[in-house]
Amino acid sequence: MTPENTLTDAEITEIQTIFRHFPEKSAACIEGLKVIQQHRRWVSDEAVRGLAEILEMSPAAIDSVATYYNLIFRRPVGRNVILMCNSVSCWIMGYDQVAACVKRKLAIDYGETTEDDRYTLLTIPCLGTCDHAPAMIVNEDLHRDLTTENVAAILNTYE
Numbered sequence: 001m002t003p004e005n006t007l008t009d010a011e012i013t014e015i016q017t018i019f020r021h022f023p024e025k026s027a028a029c030i031e032g033l034k035v036i037q038q039h040r041r042w043v044s045d046e047a048v049r050g051l052a053e054i055l056e057m058s059p060a061a062i063d064s065v066a067t068y069y070n071l072i073f074r075r076p077v078g079r080n081v082i083l084m085c086n087s088v089s090c091w092i093m094g095y096d097q098v099a100a101c102v103k104r105k106l107a108i109d110y111g112e113t114t115e116d117d118r119y120t121l122l123t124i125p126c127l128g129t130c131d132h133a134p135a136m137i138v139n140e141d142l143h144r145d146l147t148t149e150n151v152a153a154i155l156n157t158y159e
Contacts, residue, residue, distance in 0.1 A: 007050035011039055015054055025055045028064050033072050042073040048063070056085070070124060075122040078113040080158040084135045086123045089130035098134050101148040105155060 007015075014035045021030035032055060036047045043066055045059075046072045052059040073081070084090075084099055103109055106119050113120040129135045132144030136151075143154050 006044075006046040007054070012054060015051065017056065017085050022108040023080055026057050026061075028073075029055060029057065030069065033069075034061070034112055037072060041079070042076050042126060047154070070122075076113070076117055080118050080119050082121050082155075083124040083127070084110075084121065085125075085127040085129075085133070087117065087126040087130065087133070087154050093133035095134040097148050098136075098146045098151055102136075102155070104150050109130045117156070130137075 007130045015028065015032045015046075018031045018035065019025045022028045029051070032051045033043055034052065036043050040047065045063075047068060048062045049059045051057075052062045055062070055063070063074075066074055082102065084095070084102065086099075088093060102121065106114050106121060108114055108119070108121050110121055110123055127135045127137060127142065129142065129144050135142065136142045136146060137143070138154070138158055146154075
């Protein structure tokens with residue numbers, strides 16, 4: 001890690017490997033953000049500046065991409081990120097009761113992280129599984145047909 005660049009050698013190597021597969025370095029922006037997030041769970045301003053240096057882009061351009069995509073986290077998140085679908089289908093099928101159950105169990109609201117850094121609770125506009133609403137993703141695991149009875153058991157499976 002150099003003073004100007006807060007990215008680790010491992011992050012830099014991964015990003016450089018990725019951008020070699022693209023016609024222009026800047027095309028690897030999202031993939032570079034994902035690499036950083038895999039290592040750190042979120043993307044800091046310093047990491048944005050480091051990625052901008054590697055991809056020969058402005059930090060503002062990187063930030064505009066990072067803030068556009070709701071799965072790039074620009075603030076620290078817990079070890080397990082819960083994305084509760086709040087689409088119309090989920091609302092019709094009981095989203096509000098399930099969401100209230102999750103909030104009660106974790107003692108947090110949307111945008112918050114539990115004190116033990118175990119969970120962060122966020123919303124997402126649609127998970128595309130309307131036929132099995134309500135739904136949520138925990139990390140990369142999709143959970144469908146949620147009820148107030150099964151949601152606590154699901155959450156207990158994550159460390």
